Amino acid sequence: MKALLGKKLRSVTPKKLTKFRDSRNWEYIKDAESEENRRARGKKVTRYFIDSHTNDDTIVAFAHAGIIQQIICAILESPRLWGLSARNTALYEFSINVEEWDSQTRNY
Structure with missing residues (x-):
């Protein structure tokens, strides 16, 4: 799971990654x-x-x-x-x- 999540997070722009980290809103992660x-x-x-x-x-x-x-x-x-x-x-x-x-x- 961790590897899969890592691959998904690498495809996310830094701005969206920051929004995800701050909100824990999975809508910022593609295919989540x-x-x-x-x-x-x-x-x-x-x-x-x-x-x-x-x-x-x-x-x-x-x-x-x-x-x-x-x-x-x-x-x-x-x-x-x-x-x-x-x-x-x-x-x-x-x-x-x-x-x-x-x-x-x-x-x-």
Whole structure:
């Protein structure tokens, strides 16, 4: 992933690279996944966790900070107006009562 990102960043103008660094807005990076697609992926992952598991299950998932942020957005039904600074090997624990979670009323 790092090599792929490096190749993409080398093709970006210094001005756009500065804008990306300051804003973390991937729209400045050619062929990067759009915010809308990342959000849809976060919702899909959340839906899978909820629909495929019970309260007795423990799920272990490995993901990068970008998708973790989108999963949190899906859980909170929040627009991405905030940032999450996660380091490699960061650990997050969520407890969700899937019996109380109503996918029908969620904004999916």
